[in-house]
Amino acid sequence: MFVNREEGTCPECDGTLEIVDADDATLTASCTECGEIADYESDAFDGSCMDHFVPFHLQKMIEAEESRQVIDPDDLWNRFLLAYSTKDWESVLNHAHALLQWLNVEGFPPHLTTGSTTGHLTCQLDEFWNRAVARAACMVALDRAEAEVDRAAH
Ligand SMILES: [Zn+2]
Numbered sequence: 001m002f003v004n005r006e007e008g009t010c011p012e013c014d015g016t017l018e019i020v021d022a023d024d025a026t027l028t029a030s031c032t033e034c035g036e037i038a039d040y041e042s043d044a045f046d047g048s049c050m051d052h053f054v055p056f057h058l059q060k061m062i063e064a065e066e067s068r069q070v071i072d073p074d075d076l077w078n079r080f081l082l083a084y085s086t087k088d089w090e091s092v093l094n095h096a097h098a099l100l101q102w103l104n105v106e107g108f109p110p111h112l113t114t115g116s117t118t119g120h121l122t123c124q125l126d127e128f129w130n131r132a133v134a135r136a137a138c139m140v141a142l143d144r145a146e147a148e149v150d151r152a153a154h
Helices: 049-067 073-085 089-104 127-153
Strands: 017-022 026-031 037-041
Touching: 017 049, 026 049, 073 089, 073 127, 089 127
Parallel strands: none
Antiparallel strands: 017 026, 026 037
């Protein structure tokens, strides 16, 4: 986010300023020409300094939101299944660990689809079933994957 040149420029070289940080009282701006970094009080930039706070903080919030790791247990479960079915044991380890960790902090379980042995019936049951099946499958898969990774290393 840049400061309008009419509102303020670098005190050292008159270069264009880019806002790089903001707290309650000051903006920190970096000069795009000489790299000079300085703090500016809220009355700086021809009084427009405050106009930069809200947009800057909004932008920071959006960036933080985007970088936040969002856990989707359904997606995790699907990748876990794919890893197991393709014998990608390293991935099985990673996904099973992540799922167990998620379940242990009482995150909601993946919405599993369960089927009869004949495939004539598939259904989605309740959260207790899903949690139990997901946890049991992860434990078993972890054991298996650890053994397989260990075997491959020797
Ligand atoms: Zn400068």
